[in-house]
Amino acid sequence: MFKTILMSFDGSGPSVAALAVALDLAQTYGAALHIVHVTDAAQGSTSADTDVFFAPAEALIHKSHAEDLQEQSQIVLHQARVIVGRTEATNVTTTLLTGAPDDAILKHADAIGADLIVAGRRGLGTLRGLLMGSVSSRLTAHARCPVMTVA
Numbered sequence: 615m616f617k618t619i620l621m622s623f624d625g626s627g628p629s630v631a632a633l634a635v636a637l638d639l640a641q642t643y644g645a646a647l648h649i650v651h652v653t654d655a656a657q658g659s660t661s662a663d664t665d666v667f668f669a670p671a672e673a674l675i676h677k678s679h680a681e682d683l684q685e686q687s688q689i690v691l692h693q694a695r696v697i698v699g700r701t702e703a704t705n706v707t708t709t710l711l712t713g714a715p716d717d718a719i720l721k722h723a724d725a726i727g728a729d730l731i732v733a734g735r736r737g738l739g740t741l742r743g744l745l746m747g748s749v750s751s752r753l754t755a756h757a758r759c760p761v762m763t764v765a
Contacts, residue, residue, distance in 0.1 A: 628734025
């Protein structure tokens with residue numbers, strides 16, 4: 615049924631639960647699982663576990679702030695790899711994307727031919743998320759494939 619599953623991971627509780635579901639689905643269907651994390655450079659933020667890390671957009675000109683965001687993003691992806699490592703999953707990749715999370719995830723889903731997107735119902739979004747709604751709700755509204763949200 616599913617051949618290519620895209621999973622959006624931000625380290626929040628709902629995304630950890632969503633990763634467990636995505637891993638189960640990938641193993642059940644023999645699907646490739648693509649785990650992505652998005653650094654929103656325009657907002658100067660990334661999220662890791664229960665924290666959202668911000669750097670002012672003007673400060674991103676300075677390499678150290680961009681490096682900090684990159685480092686925090688790699689921590690989030692490492693957390694996902696640790697969770698995957700506790701399973702027998704084999705066809706799993708992790709990718710760091712940049713941009714507005716919903717746009718980056720949707721573009722990546724199209725690029726890899728995802729036939730399912732799995733995301734936590736509520737992640738660690740930024741102020742943009744509070745104003746415009748959650749990433750998962752925007753994914754559900756605009757994806758070209760089914761979107762499963764996990765609480």
